Amino acid sequence: MPKNDLLIRSLLRQPVERTPVWMMRQAGRYLPEYRKVREQAGDFLSLCMNPELACEVTMQPLDRYRFDAAILFSDILTIPHAMGLGLHFVEGEGPKFHHPVRHSEDIKALPVPDPEDDLGYVCDAVRLIHKTLDGRVPLIGFSGSPWTLACYMVEGGSSRDFRKVKGLLYEQPQLMHELLEKLTNAVSAYLNAQISAGVEVVMVFDTWGGVLSAEDYQHFSLNYTARIAEKVPQEIPSVLFTKGGGQWLEAMADSGFDGLGLDWTTSITSARHRVGDKVALQGNMDPLTLYASPVVIEQRVERVLRQFGHGSGHVFNLGHGILPDIDPAHVEAMVEAVHKISPQFHRE
Amino acid sequence: MPKNDLLIRSLLRQPVERTPVWMMRQAGRYLPEYRKVREQAGDFLSLCMNPELACEVTMQPLDRYRFDAAILFSDILTIPHAMGLGLHFVEGEGPKFHHPVRHSEDIKALPVPDPEDDLGYVCDAVRLIHKTLDGRVPLIGFSGSPWTLACYMVEGGSSRDFRKVKGLLYEQPQLMHELLEKLTNAVSAYLNAQISAGVEVVMVFDTWGGVLSAEDYQHFSLNYTARIAEKVPQEIPSVLFTKGGGQWLEAMADSGFDGLGLDWTTSITSARHRVGDKVALQGNMDPLTLYASPVVIEQRVERVLRQFGHGSGHVFNLGHGILPDIDPAHVEAMVEAVHKISPQFHRE
Numbered sequence: 001m002p003k004n005d006l007l008i009r010s011l012l013r014q015p016v017e018r019t020p021v022w023m024m025r026q027a028g029r030y031l032p033e034y035r036k037v038r039e040q041a042g043d044f045l046s047l048c049m050n051p052e053l054a055c056e057v058t059m060q061p062l063d064r065y066r067f068d069a070a071i072l073f074s075d076i077l078t079i080p081h082a083m084g085l086g087l088h089f090v091e092g093e094g095p096k097f098h099h100p101v102r103h104s105e106d107i108k109a110l111p112v113p114d115p116e117d118d119l120g121y122v123c124d125a126v127r128l129i130h131k132t133l134d135g136r137v138p139l140i141g142f143s144g145s146p147w148t149l150a151c152y153m154v155e156g157g158s159s160r161d162f163r164k165v166k167g168l169l170y171e172q173p174q175l176m177h178e179l180l181e182k183l184t185n186a187v188s189a190y191l192n193a194q195i196s197a198g199v200e201v202v203m204v205f206d207t208w209g210g211v212l213s214a215e216d217y218q219h220f221s222l223n224y225t226a227r228i229a230e231k232v233p234q235e236i237p238s239v240l241f242t243k244g245g246g247q248w249l250e251a252m253a254d255s256g257f258d259g260l261g262l263d264w265t266t267s268i269t270s271a272r273h274r275v276g277d278k279v280a281l282q283g284n285m286d287p288l289t290l291y292a293s294p295v296v297i298e299q300r301v302e303r304v305l306r307q308f309g310h311g312s313g314h315v316f317n318l319g320h321g322i323l324p325d326i327d328p329a330h331v332e333a334m335v336e337a338v339h340k341i342s343p344q345f346h347r348e
Numbered sequence: 349m350p351k352n353d354l355l356i357r358s359l360l361r362q363p364v365e366r367t368p369v370w371m372m373r374q375a376g377r378y379l380p381e382y383r384k385v386r387e388q389a390g391d392f393l394s395l396c397m398n399p400e401l402a403c404e405v406t407m408q409p410l411d412r413y414r415f416d417a418a419i420l421f422s423d424i425l426t427i428p429h430a431m432g433l434g435l436h437f438v439e440g441e442g443p444k445f446h447h448p449v450r451h452s453e454d455i456k457a458l459p460v461p462d463p464e465d466d467l468g469y470v471c472d473a474v475r476l477i478h479k480t481l482d483g484r485v486p487l488i489g490f491s492g493s494p495w496t497l498a499c500y501m502v503e504g505g506s507s508r509d510f511r512k513v514k515g516l517l518y519e520q521p522q523l524m525h526e527l528l529e530k531l532t533n534a535v536s537a538y539l540n541a542q543i544s545a546g547v548e549v550v551m552v553f554d555t556w557g558g559v560l561s562a563e564d565y566q567h568f569s570l571n572y573t574a575r576i577a578e579k580v581p582q583e584i585p586s587v588l589f590t591k592g593g594g595q596w597l598e599a600m601a602d603s604g605f606d607g608l609g610l611d612w613t614t615s616i617t618s619a620r621h622r623v624g625d626k627v628a629l630q631g632n633m634d635p636l637t638l639y640a641s642p643v644v645i646e647q648r649v650e651r652v653l654r655q656f657g658h659g660s661g662h663v664f665n666l667g668h669g670i671l672p673d674i675d676p677a678h679v680e681a682m683v684e685a686v687h688k689i690s691p692q693f694h695r696e
Contacts, residue, residue: 161636161671162636163636166636166637166639167639167640170640170644171641171644212613213632213667214615215615215651217613244592244613246595247595247614247615264561265560265562265595266562267562270562286514286561288509288511288514288515289518291514291515292519293519296518300518319561323509
């Protein structure tokens with residue numbers, strides 16, 4: 001158990017002295033020291049694939065801020081890359097695949113990667129970060145959700161309207177299920193390998209679950225993430241983040257995860273009311289708040305803490321990843337506000 | 349009262365023989381006859397500003413499909429254009445303003461347009477369409493919501509993260525309220541002018557309400573649209589569509605509109621349960637469904653109708669505007685499926 005176990009206790013809804021805080025994309029471009037290492041690595045993917053450098057950037061935000069967790073520096077698309085799709089990044093356009101999958105034969109031919117063999121660089125990075133952290137704070141491992149991976153794999157990259165992947169879903173639902181089945185096995189094995197290598201919390205990013213209709217979300221996304229939650233050891237706290245999933249919290253709360261990530265559009269007051277004591281909640285300040293002045297940031301931090309209210313079960317975070325041009329001093333204002341204001345919400 | 353008053357009766361939750369159907373952006377680029385007129389007009393804005401051509405394209409989808417409503421062909425940004433911001437369209441980038449408003453002096457200097465003087469081309473188009481329709485189906489008028497207009501006016505166009513408008517909201521909320529106040533007056537006057545000219549239903553498009561946090565949505569969007577609902581004559585049915593607003597339906601149902609537009613991410617079953625008999629519901633098939641085959645389209649239409657269930661208060665629509673490269677035959681499959689399947693949901 002790490003010395004600072006606030007995150008773990010909060011996810012298990014055990015009493016804490018104050019609300020833990022970490023930040024999605026906390027190791028990232030808003031930090032000048034990150035940009036330096038990234039330049040040294042060449043490109044983003046080379047940085048992910050170099051365990052020493054991945055460890056270095058994972059540690060950077062912890063040296064600057066009083067965060068209560070480290071998160072493995074990696075990408076959500078390492079699994080499709082290991083499946084042979086050829087991940088690469090085009091400046092300003094995000095991730096792309098050289099070999100998208102669209103047809104029955106593409107999907108049937110996809111191998112399920114062996115994490116230690118095919119994603120050894122991730123396992124090595126986890127081992128190195130775990131050792132370097134030396135129990136300072138918990139290390140979070142993660143993966144994209146099967147549906148979110150499928151979106152990128154079928155579209156061949158990001159998409160505005162998800163035409164190709166929805167076309168597959170609407171026209172050939174059985175084939176879509178076949179792809180999701182395979183990805184579910186791959187994600188489960190991947191997260192378990194990260195756990196064996198040293199991560200103490202796992203998080204599933206369902207970035208594109210929110211583009212589905214309510215019923216399709218259940219069938220094509222939540223059904224599969226729920227199976228992943230089952231396949232992760234029960235003693236490892238797990239978090240499911242579905243961007244745009246605020247309408248489906250009740251179903252998500254029954255899916256076997258210990259915590260749910262909320263984007264900023266959800267009222268954390270009503271979310272807590274809706275999920276009761278089934279799960280912890282992580283979030284959910286608008287990342288755009290960090291453009292405001294430190295005074296406003298502190299007010300907004302206070303608002304989120306107050307909206308969650310008294311007691312354990314809250315992990316403070318942004319409602320989405322931090323944007324690359326945020327002033328690092330504004331992140332400090334946020335973190336320090338959580339440290340300063342949150343203890344009052346945990347007194348008996 | 350138009351001869352086909354299914355839309356009006358459904359919005360008032362009065363009994364109907366079948367579910368009415370129309371489609372957001374039904375007059376649009378997916379129709380070859382629209383593209384021809386658009387070419388003739390030169391650009392999109394010239395088409396909006398030419399009452400004869402605007403009337404022609406408004407009528408086109410009614411000649412092709414058994415739609416139960418016409419919607420004024422116009423743009424949501426005519427008000428800021430009339431305020432002097434200089435609306436123009438850049439191919440592939442959407443609407444832009446030559447003179448965005450960002451500072452106190454910009455906002456204080458904004459005039460509230462007189463609809464008959466400054467937006468006479470819209471009123472003329474309404475009069476011409478109303479006359480041409482000759483009571484065939486109701487004519488829907490519309491406006492962008494104050495918050496959505498403010499988004500475009502402050503950003504200067506579309507935005508991925510709404511940085512400038514949220515910056516203003518977070519840092520200078522009073523100034524944001526001043527802008528929204530002015531826009532509320534402008535929108536109310538505009539919709540009332542459209543009603544005087546002949547529209548029989550009004551709709552407010554709050555395209556960007558869903559990018560706000562729950563509390564900010566109340567303060568900066570819904571508070572103002574609710575005031576617009578108050579200022580529209582009670583006998584004119586009104587609809588509020590907030591894209592991404594599925595989490596806030598209860599509050600929206602109390603805001604004075606007769607109907608709520610739902611995007612496709614909301615379960616129309618649970619929406620109906622949540623709003624009770626306060627409002628009608630409009631929507632909400634995923635626009636992407638129209639890429640699928642006619643057989644799948646019919647199944648999906650049936651699903652939405654079944655999900656709403658028995659009784660009045662449903663207006664069939666897509667959950668967002670139709671995409672420009674949809675096959676017109678697929679729209680026919682949708683419309684005919686509503687005509688064929690929906691009567692069973694209205695039998696005693």
